[in-house]
Amino acid sequence: MPANAIPRIDIPFDKRHTCWFCGEPCDQYFDYHSQPHSPHPSLAVPSCSECGKLAKQHLLTSIWDCRMAVKDALMRIYAKHLAIGINWTQAELAESEFSCKVFEGFKQSAWMMYQIARERINAPAWPIMLDGIAIEDQGHHLDFEFNGIRYSSVQAAIDYFSSQFSVDKTFLAKLVSVVGKARFSYALRLARIHIAATKELKRHILAELQEELANDR
């Protein structure tokens, strides 16, 4: 390593040649040049070429913000693959009546594509250490899990599902804020049921829900 190179983070033995962002095999590094406001020094993390390209576009304010943005970008890029797991279960896919060759191929590859996309988005990054000294992640490990997929935030999940099911994003966000993120699936169901509802009806539903929950307390 040249003298002026950015220091590489410590890599656990079982993570050698693994992308810090998505867990795929990799043989490159992504250099994060710290800014005056960065909460950590410049550092280099192992990265696959896809994550490295995405990371360059989303430097934000720290390597952890950058990582969240990479995950969100992966989620957008692989939205169709992730949708396979939302629209089908593995058993359904195996039992489905798809008998011709085309569908046979789909069955075999579809679940695998879903699994790969899911694993990459869920892949946990190991804590950052430079020469044995840990760098505090300042709470950036907080994320949101729903239906077996880890989203960088509740907002990322709202963005994803509103585009996946073509539901009104603002309405879904309001529903989640009323019922709470623990009941995300309930909020999503309500948003899907009322996909064609007018603005007035949506307002009415939110008001009713708020009243109902207030009475429960």
Ligand SMILES: [Zn+2]
């Ligand atoms: Zn990667």
